[in-house]
Amino acid sequence: MRDLVSGALSACIAKATVIATGGAGRLYRATTNAVICEGIGTVIALETGLAALSNMEAVQFHPTGLFPSGILITEGCRGDGGLLRDVDGHRFMPDYEPEKKDLAARDVVSRRMLEHIRKGNGVKSRFGEHLWLDITLLGREHIEKNLREVQEICRNFLDIDPSKDLIPVYPAAHYTMGGVRTNPTGESPGLAGLFVGGEAACWDIHGFNRLGGNSVAETIVAGMIVGESIAAFCDRPQNDLTVSMGIIRDFLAREDAKISALLTGGGDEDANLLRIRMQEIMTEKVGIFRTADKLATAVDELQALLAKSRNIGVRNKSRGANPELVAAYRTQKMIKLALCVACGALARTESRGAHYRDDFPRRDDAQWLRRTLAIWKNESDTLPTLNYEPLDVMRMELPPGSRGYGTKDDHIVHSDAPRRAAEVEATRKRLVDADRFAVQAALMPYDHLLPPDLRVRNERIDGSN
């Protein structure tokens, strides 16, 4: 690791390592994410060549990023009754989604917003086009009590009062459903002792589209299960470490050489410009609407950027605290991650959750009910290597069916889905008199995957089991 204050490189030798570095919203130009959400932890795992990243093409865009900064305006605004309006003040969501209106799923609303802007209904400003979020109808009292952060954000960043003024919004990259592939204990199947928790992980809690509030569920549940698993892993004597000092020395020397190359290698590429270009490519070609043409161009352009990133030079030559140096090596890593997103999106010729292909608008369970696994085999590679892992429908408690998306959901059905659905129904009928634990055990047992302390039965509010 590199100490950001002193610049010192050091090696930490541990039985278990945990990556909990969050998502990678900063791959995009407009994001709700913090400045540090660059996916660096994820790339550190990728660069081992052993740990695989899963479903990186699944990137969620939140409909109400403040325009143009991208700062998140909570979904609670619409939950409480706020409305989206266009340049004419027209509430447009019911035109597209008559049933769920402004409260359709995040990916649906984001797409509809862009669609509506493309039809010429956006509000023009010097930073580009946007739409309006209207919470004036909620009244000042409600806003001050329940949406105080929204009021603060509007006042601090735009100098407007949301109880009187409309809020300019535009969809912004929000959540990285993909991440380091883990098994149920949070451990990478490719690299023993590497644990990943939270948004950095692909722990299969969100599929291709995280629902509002489920990041909290992930934080708490991963904390309980993954945390316990790590402690148990460290307690097991067979996980004791024997490490060669030579490996540690070589690794440190290699990382030190990378820093030296950036400082004194004579490179002339500007990390900031490369990063801005990467964010533009990702936003325009690997964003909310995707097509084969755009994605293929994006992959080519990102590959060219990756080559350039190997020739970055920094003006500030300090080996100590040096923000320019940090931006340089992080940009190299981010472009690799951007390639994992773009390649996964190009290969996946279907639409699933937040991954929407204009040229393949249907969800295709027959071909694509499988996980994308990206690994970076050699440091010199310019593309990730993609592999796929099928999902076993016959072991699912809830076989894939309609997800109630929009007005029509005509996905291509997996051949096992009807068979499994019938099996599940038969099991439920057979166990109609059994308790829910017996039903769960028959359909999809999971107790054995939990840390022992968490296998007990929970007390219920109604006193039942």
Added chain:
Amino acid sequence: MNDVAPRRLTLTVFRYDPRAPERTPRMQSYEVEEADGMTLYIALNEIRERLDPSLQFDFVCRAGVCGSCAMLINGRPGLACSTLTKALGPEITLAPLPAFELIADLSVDTGKWMRAMSERLETWIHAREGGIDFARIEERMEPAVAEAIYELDRCIECGCCVAACGTALMREDFVGAVGLNKIARFRLDPRDHRSGNDYFDLIGDDDGVFGCMSLLGCHDVCPKNLPLQTQIAFMRRLMAAEGLKPSLKQGDGK
């Protein structure tokens, strides 16, 4: 969005890197052209990208919720990310927060200070013996209590209150308004089983609530508008009452 020519802003910034002491502390000026909706976050990043890659400062959330970017803005502690340049004159002076260890330029180590305070005041819930049983239903909390806790829990530990505090600048171990507010927060929490006496042990001295000189710079500068004045006054009365208890008992001659 009018057509008036944009202002030229001059940001005069404190420069010093304690790891390179051969260059003495100095002020350095940079010029940027003001843009619509420009915050100090945008202006400082522009300076670093275009003019001076060595300039050090910290931003994380850039949305006023993480507290990383507190600095002295024209001498007053505040969050740089949520300060619009249009609220300031064309000459802006930026300096690091006092009271915290300087990393370099505008960057200070508030984390180290906050952690020490947190460990000293044990700013976490002290549950009853036996720990928490996850299989049991959680105790319910009245919504009014939850809201009162939330009101104080909005603290983002930015350090503005400490930088604005006369006592904290003179007395290194003073827990600051941030620390006193934390104790007020845990005292409200029915899940925390510490007694008034336990809290007295933590803040019933000059490094705690009795160190406050009631200058209340903390209250004036808090970016989250926490009710620090009320909380400090309340805690002081409470702790004074707590402090009198044992002497009364002794006075009983038992």
